[in-house]
Amino acid sequence: MKKILLSFLMLFLSTFLFAQPANSVEMADEMRSSGKIYVVIATIVIVFIGLAIYLFTIDQRLKKIEREN
Amino acid sequence: MKFIYKSWWKILAVVMVTYTLIAGLLFRVPALPILHETIRNLYFHVPMWMAMLVIFSISVFYSIKYLRTGKEEYDLIAVECVNTGVVFFIFGLVTGMIWAKFAWGEYWSNDPKQNSAAIAFLLYCAYLVLRNSIDEEQKRGKISAVYNIFAFPIMIVLIFILPRLTDSLHPGNGGNPAFGKYDLDSRMRVVLYPAFIAWPLIAVWIATLRYRIRLIENKRNTID
Numbered sequence: 001m002k003k004i005l006l007s008f009l010m011l012f013l014s015t016f017l018f019a020q021p022a023n024s025v026e027m028a029d030e031m032r033s034s035g036k037i038y039v040v041i042a043t044i045v046i047v048f049i050g051l052a053i054y055l056f057t058i059d060q061r062l063k064k065i066e067r068e069n
Numbered sequence: 070m071k072f073i074y075k076s077w078w079k080i081l082a083v084v085m086v087t088y089t090l091i092a093g094l095l096f097r098v099p100a101l102p103i104l105h106e107t108i109r110n111l112y113f114h115v116p117m118w119m120a121m122l123v124i125f126s127i128s129v130f131y132s133i134k135y136l137r138t139g140k141e142e143y144d145l146i147a148v149e150c151v152n153t154g155v156v157f158f159i160f161g162l163v164t165g166m167i168w169a170k171f172a173w174g175e176y177w178s179n180d181p182k183q184n185s186a187a188i189a190f191l192l193y194c195a196y197l198v199l200r201n202s203i204d205e206e207q208k209r210g211k212i213s214a215v216y217n218i219f220a221f222p223i224m225i226v227l228i229f230i231l232p233r234l235t236d237s238l239h240p241g242n243g244g245n246p247a248f249g250k251y252d253l254d255s256r257m258r259v260v261l262y263p264a265f266i267a268w269p270l271i272a273v274w275i276a277t278l279r280y281r282i283r284l285i286e287n288k289r290n291t292i293d
Contacts, residue, residue, distance in 0.1 A: 025100040037094060044090050052083040055274065056076075062281050063074070069285055 073277040078270060085267035089113075092260045099254060103172060110168045112260050116268035117161035118228075123269035124154040124276055125193075129221045132214035144210040145283045146276075147217060148200065153276040155193050157268075162186055173238050182239035185227040192220050192227075 031037050072078065093112035101108060128150035135143035165183070166176045177183060196216055203209035232242040 025102050026105055027100050028106045032095075041091055041094050044094075045087055048087060048090060049083070052086075055278070056079070058278060059076070059079070062278060065285060066281065069288060 073281070079274050082267045082270035082274060085263045086271060089116075089260050089264040089267065093264070096260060097256055099257070107168060107171050108257075110164065111257065112264050114161065114164040114168055115261070116264040117157050117164060119265050120268040120272035121154050121157040121161060124150050124157065124272045125221055125224065127273070127276070128154065129218055132217040135210060135214045136218075139207075139210075141206070141210065141287070142284070144214065145287060146280050147214060149279040149283055150276050151193060151196060151217065152279060153272055155190075155197070156275075157272055158190055158193065162190065169238075178238065180232075180239060181235045181237045182228070182232040182242055185231050189224040189227045192224060196220055 028037075089112055093109055098106075098108050128147045131143045131146040131150070134140075135147060162183075165186075169178065169180075169183070170176045173180070196213065199216055200209060200213040203212060232239060235242075
């Protein structure tokens with residue numbers, strides 16, 4: 001019984017050991033928790049949507065010219 | 070070819086790219102040494118190459134069709150696809166260089182993957198130069214179609230096969246495992262795969278716009 005308990009304890013110990021390097025890797029968690037990442041996302045999305053709308057207007061104008069031709 | 074005038078797939082592409090912009094920055098990613106947060110580049114750097122690959126494949130398809138039928142429209146599709154593909158090629162190279170500066174220490178470390186990508190880029194630049202140097206339309210169409218058909222497999226070999234046979238810093242090359250092996254978990258797949266579909270669609274959209282403009286130009290030139 002003691003042996004099994006000990007081996008289980010060791011097994012759990014190993015999970016902690018695996019988790020250790022993952023935690024020590026520096027990620028931008030602070031930027032996420034402070035909500036500043038949403039500012040970045042909003043900027044990127046606005047730029048992309050703007051470009052997409054621009055492409056759609058080119059598409060529409062082209063359709064007009066095609067009809068005249 | 071009716072579908073190039075439809076807008077549902079263009080809206081789909083825009084929605085999907087917008088989703089990857091948001092999810093790509095917000096969703097959890099594996100915490101890995103060296104890469105840190107730059108692993109998110111995977112959502113934006115790799116789809117550029119995917120878009121390039123799709124657009125060049127379409128180009129080759131229409132080059133073959135042009136040689137079989139001799140219809141001028143097919144030649145125009147092939148050219149405009151290459152024109153668009155080259156832009157995505159540049160995007161892929163530049164985003165790769167920026168990522169390399171962070172992960173490998175240099176913008177350009179003469180890595181086999183980088184060098185052969187540069188050679189493949191010149192290969193497609195040569196296609197455009199070759200095409201513009203011939204005045205006679207049928208000759209131009211035929212020569213550039215044949216060149217395109219040969220350039221495509223060489224590009225595939227240069228970018229996707231040769232770097233795998235040697236040592237390379239790039240993931241997926243020379244014993245260096247790709248992200249797919251163990252880092253790319255299901256959390257990343259839900260962002261990466263939509264990006265793989267959406268960016269090629271955006272590229273096709275731009276190529277069809279260029280093709281339609283070229284078609285009008287072509288029509289005007291023949292009337293005059």
